[in-house]
Amino acid sequence: MRRRDYRKEYKEYHSKPAQKKRRAGRNTARRRMLKKGAVKKGDKKDIDHKNGNPRDNRPSNLRVSSQKKNRGWRKSK
Numbered sequence: 001m002r003r004r005d006y007r008k009e010y011k012e013y014h015s016k017p018a019q020k021k022r023r024a025g026r027n028t029a030r031r032r033m034l035k036k037g038a039v040k041k042g043d044k045k046d047i048d049h050k051n052g053n054p055r056d057n058r059p060s061n062l063r064v065s066s067q068k069k070n071r072g073w074r075k076s077k
Contacts, residue, residue, distance in 0.1 A: 046070035
């Protein structure tokens with residue numbers, strides 16, 4: 001089993017401007033839902049963007065879901 005090269009991964013993916021904006025959008029959504037009281041820190045919940053666009057933070061596009069459900073959708077076919 002190969003070990004992950006985190007430095008390379010950051011350089012080639014996480015540091016790109018487009019990815020930084022997507023991450024900032026996800027963080028903004030989380031903060032808005034925290035302020036609204038829909039989630040709490042450490043509650044094992046994710047903020048799901050209904051249309052899949054993390055930069056679209058309209059209230060109608062956000063919903064609270066479990067980590068398992070939100071992060072597991074890619075696996076099921």
